[in-house]
Amino acid sequence: MGYNLHITRKKDWADDSGPEISADEWLAYVANDPQLRLDPDNGPYFARILKRSEYPEPWLDWLDGEIVAKNPDPPIIAKMLQIATALNATVQGDDGEIYLEDPDKKGEFMVEQPVECCPPFDPAPWDDKVFEWTNKRFIRDKVFTLFYMPMNFGKVMRRLDARVKSAGATIPDNLCLADHTSKWNMDVYLAVDRDIPGAQNTTLTGKFFSKVYDGPFKDTGKWCKDFAALATGRGLTITKWYMWYTTCPKCAKKSGHNFVVIVAEVK
Numbered sequence: 001m002g003y004n005l006h007i008t009r010k011k012d013w014a015d016d017s018g019p020e021i022s023a024d025e026w027l028a029y030v031a032n033d034p035q036l037r038l039d040p041d042n043g044p045y046f047a048r049i050l051k052r053s054e055y056p057e058p059w060l061d062w063l064d065g066e067i068v069a070k071n072p073d074p075p076i077i078a079k080m081l082q083i084a085t086a087l088n089a090t091v092q093g094d095d096g097e098i099y100l101e102d103p104d105k106k107g108e109f110m111v112e113q114p115v116e117c118c119p120p121f122d123p124a125p126w127d128d129k130v131f132e133w134t135n136k137r138f139i140r141d142k143v144f145t146l147f148y149m150p151m152n153f154g155k156v157m158r159r160l161d162a163r164v165k166s167a168g169a170t171i172p173d174n175l176c177l178a179d180h181t182s183k184w185n186m187d188v189y190l191a192v193d194r195d196i197p198g199a200q201n202t203t204l205t206g207k208f209f210s211k212v213y214d215g216p217f218k219d220t221g222k223w224c225k226d227f228a229a230l231a232t233g234r235g236l237t238i239t240k241w242y243m244w245y246t247t248c249p250k251c252a253k254k255s256g257h258n259f260v261v262i263v264a265e266v267k
Contacts, residue, residue, distance in 0.1 A: 002150070033083075055076075067080075078109065118247045121257075133205055138203065143187075146183075148183055157190075167196045177242040177263060207267060238266055239267055246261060
C-alpha cells in the first residue's frame, strides 16, 4: 500500500475538519518554484519535482486541502519541509508522526513518532481457512487511489474508527477488507458488531477462503497467483477478491512482519 507524507495545516492530517491549503495556494506556489512543474496529464494539481531523487519522476499532488507524496526519499522530504514552511503547514506521516528540520544538521530532518498504533496480528485463525459468514456486519467507505496506490487511506480509516467509537461499537478482529475496484478507487469494509449511525452499513454472506502472506507489497502479484492455485486445488471457484492489510508501514517495520490476508468469496 505504500506510505504517504502529507503537507497539512491540520493538527492531525486525518481530521475531518480544520484549516486547509487551497488549490489556488498550491498552484501559485508551484508557479513560483523552479523545482516544480505541473503535469496536467496526471491531474490539474499534480506536480513533478525537478530535483535529484532515487525515483525517476518524483511528484507531489494536492488533494482535499493537503499536498501528498507517496514513499518520498530524503531529498523529497527536505523539499516538502521547505514547502510546508512557505505555506505555514507541517509535514506529517500516515500515522501522525511529525517531520521537522534538524536545527543542528542543515538539510536533514527529525521525526517525532506517535505511539504504536496497530494491534498485534495473529495469522493462525486466518491462514489457509475456509469459513462461512451470515450477514456479517461491516461499514463501507471509499478510498481514492492513484494507479491502485491508496492516497487517503489513513484519513478514511480514522473517520470510520471515530464513528465506531462514537456508537460505542467494536471492530471484531480489527478486520478491514479492501476491494480494489479500479485504478482510482478502493472500497473498504470495516467489521463492526452493530449498525453504525451515519455510516454506510452493509453485510457479507457466503463461503470464504483466506490465506495469510508476509512480505513486501511488491510480492502481491505472486501472492495472488499462489492464492488462486490453492483455491483451485481445493476445488473452490473464486467469485470475489478482498485484501486485508493488517499493519501500517511503521508497525510492520518495527515488528518485522507485514501480514497481508487475501480473503475471497468462493463457491
